[in-house]
Amino acid sequence: MDKLFKNSWALFAGYAxxxxxxxxxxxxxxxxxxxxxxxxxxxxxxxxxxxIGYSIGANIVPNLVSKVGHIRVFAAFASTASLSILIHATFVNPIVW
Known part of the structure; x- marks a missing residue:
């Protein structure tokens, strides 16, 4: 059990x-x-x-990971997430948000 936790602590810390x-x-x-x-x-x-996006992503992301790899998918979604919070600060419109 300790070995399992040592191998996966980074996953749990990232999720937290x-x-x-x-x-x-x-x-x-x-x-x-x-x-x-x-x-x-x-x-x-x-x-x-x-x-809603979380649910849709759970169905779409496995296909993307199998096609282009987890590192590229992570980089694309991390940059999209960073961009989305910047858009919230720039545009004050509920449709854009």
């Missing part, structure tokens, strides 16, 4: 950081949408879109 970042981003988007006076419907759709 991703969930921490999502928690911070979720709070940021919820508070910012109230400050910018978005409607409750658009705020609800905005906050639930993450989980």
């Amino acid at each position: 950081l991703i969930m921490l970042a999502f928690g911070l981003q979720g709070n940021l988007l919820g508070v910012r949408s109230v400050i910018e006076e978005f409607t409750l419907l658009s705020t609800g759709i905005l906050m639930s879109a993450y989980f």
